[in-house]
Amino acid sequence: MFSIGRTCLRGIYSCQWNSQNRRPNRACWACWWFSFLSFVSILALSWMYVCFIAFNDHDDVNWLAFKTLKKWVNWYMIVMVISAVLATYCLFLLVFGLLHLVIREPLNLHWLHKVFLFLGLFTVALGTAGFCIKWEEEWKTVYMSFQATAPFLQLGAVVALTLISWLVFQSYHGAKTAACKVFIMMTFLVVSAAVFLCPLAICSPCITNNLPPKPALVGHRGAPMMAPENTMMSFRKSMECDVVAFETDVQLSKDMKPFLMHDNGSSFLVRTTDVKDKFLGRDGDMNTNFTLQELQTLNAGEWFVRTDPFQSVSSLSKEEKMEANNQTVPSLSELLVMAKKHNVSLIFDLKNEKNSTGFHNSDSYYITETITKSGISPDKIWWLPPEYRHDVRNIAPGFKQVYHNEQDMNADGGSFLNMKYSSLNAHEISDLREKNVSVNLWVVNERWLFSLLWCSGASSVTTNACHILKNMSKPDWHLEPNIYMGIWISVDVISWLLMFGLFLWQSRRRNHVFRQNTSERSVPLLPR
Incomplete structure (x- = not known):
């Protein structure tokens, strides 16, 4: 064998x-x-x-x-x-x-x-x-990940070092010169010390006794893993996750009606609708070339079932797939009705504001007017677009003003930040929370990242995966300091004892083989 x-x-x-x-x-x-x-x-x-x-x-x-x-x-x-x-x-x-x-x-x-x-x-x-x-910005995410994974990567490195030590000791005992033996052993000892002691330099927010409250969830374009993004089905699905707010994207149609669509500019309808089939030759048009009535004749869900962008369609029932296949482009008014009925907040990006001249001709004006007419409580609107912010605040002083960076927020006397998750480190998030600043971070889809931001103290996160994050009762990477210290020291001690035992065993085995070979060579040959 x-x-x-x-x-x-x-x-x-x-x-x-x-x-x-x-x-x-x-x-x-x-x-x-x-x-x-x-x-x-x-x-x-x-x-x-x-x-x-x-x-x-x-x-x-x-x-x-x-x-x-x-x-x-x-x-x-x-x-x-x-x-x-x-x-x-x-x-x-x-x-x-x-x-x-x-x-x-x-x-x-x-x-x-x-x-x-x-x-x-x-x-x-x-x-x-x-x-x-x-x-390039993704390297910040990789750096952030080590805050969560470093304690566990160190434990894996100790196990790997223990397994490899057998070969190192074999090379040490097989070395022909003393200098070679010293080099092998010194290198191994330096590497071992670095691996064993690196937890002294690890700073993870998830190794703590004081775990902050779980961040609230904001549905990014609804629940786009479970339904076509920015459709009424998607927002209804996100409510099943107990989201505190809907995040969406608003544009104005040719007849100045706000509608929901993420893609903007020319060909803005190609990815998520059947515009190529419904309006031949118009698939490269801008939002200002379509009326709301024309937009709502488009199918905004068939692409989701066909392309399965998150490999999640298989989890839907037959009825849900049929519903997804028949979604249309919603107006902002439709979403406001849902948000008002279920007491959910609304935050949105404004895609075409830069094309406007003057507040009363701007997208912000028409959208503010639509929100005011809906009768939704003003404090349920998290106003994010920076253009014409002061004009909007004069018309609707009850809106919560949300900022893209701390500098603008402080200059305006605000207390609500909405930033990419990699823009702030754990220490900065903690400091902001101590100043009673709400911190919403986008877009957070993976459990490890949500766990890290939970430990850091984020107020809320915008997510595509609300159905996954809602079921988490505690962060995946959370350990109390005393427990982690006990695991770290125990693993290091066990590893050191195993390696010391392997070294002695190989040394004795080699000496035994050497003595046996010596005794065989020293036995005199008998005359025939």
Whole structure:
């Protein structure tokens, strides 16, 4: 059985099924390729981690591709699959290489694996360059993630170090010179000390005894994972998540009626409606070329069922799919009726305000007028558009004024911020909450990120995944300091004892083999 396993390992790693002889001139190259394999494996795993963390904002990548290609494809999922395949391949190949070392099999990596490793290195380099050029702000998200994951990554590093120590000690005992032994052991001790003691430098808001209240949820365009975005079905679905506010996007039609639609500019209807079929030759028009009546003849839901942008359509019932297939473009008045009836607040982006000249000709004026006529309580409107803010406040002083940055808020005497989640760190969020400033952060879809912002003290988050976040009773990464310290010290001590035991066992085993070989050589040969 052992022989069969050995043959399989050799075949997978080197594609040579027969026993191999060690060649001194090839041993150096074999070690070099094993080092290269280890390097690419670490890069592939790191890249996979980055892709996993950035998945919260994967819609940005798909949206950027759509603006270029005019076709909706889940490109980010393709990147994720490629990254997962690459990381899995490198990891398995590295494990086979380590097993070769354990059983003392020559490390003759096959040329096909070498080609794939270079392709993997190129893929990671290309992805990293893409991040740096087109998505640089996402590195802030990766940095934030370490606040949540660092304590647990350290525990994983201790386990990995313990497993690798067997090979390190084997190399130490097999070294021919004292200088080589000192180098191996000193390097290992330095790395071990860094891994064992790095929790002293870890600062995670989720390691605390004083957990802030759970952030409230704001439905981003409703509940776009469960229904077509910015449709009445989507907002109704978000109410099932107990959201405190609807977040939407408002534009004005040709007849100056506010309607809900995220995409703006030319071809603003292409992604989410059937405008190409209903209005031939007009799919490149602006919002000012369509009346509200024309807009409401469009189907705004069929695209959702067909493209399945969040891979969530399969969770809908047959009736819900039929309902989603028949959604239309809603007016702002329709949403205000729903918000008023269910006592839900409303916050919105204004897409075309820059085209206006003067307040009474602006989108803000017509939208403020529509809100006032609806009879909704003014304090339920979180006014976000910065243009004509003071004019709006004179007409509707009861609106809650919401700001994009702290500087404008302080200059205006406000107390409500709406910012991207990566714009503020945990310490800044905590300071703002102490000043009684409400902090809403967008767009938060992943549990790890919601957990981190919960621990940091965010007032509310805007999310696509309200159906997931509503069921969380506590943050995923939360640990009390005493419990974490106990886990950290226990794992470090157990690891140190295991490594010390492995070192002594290998030392005694090597001494035993040495004495046995010496005694065999010292036995005199008997004359025949």
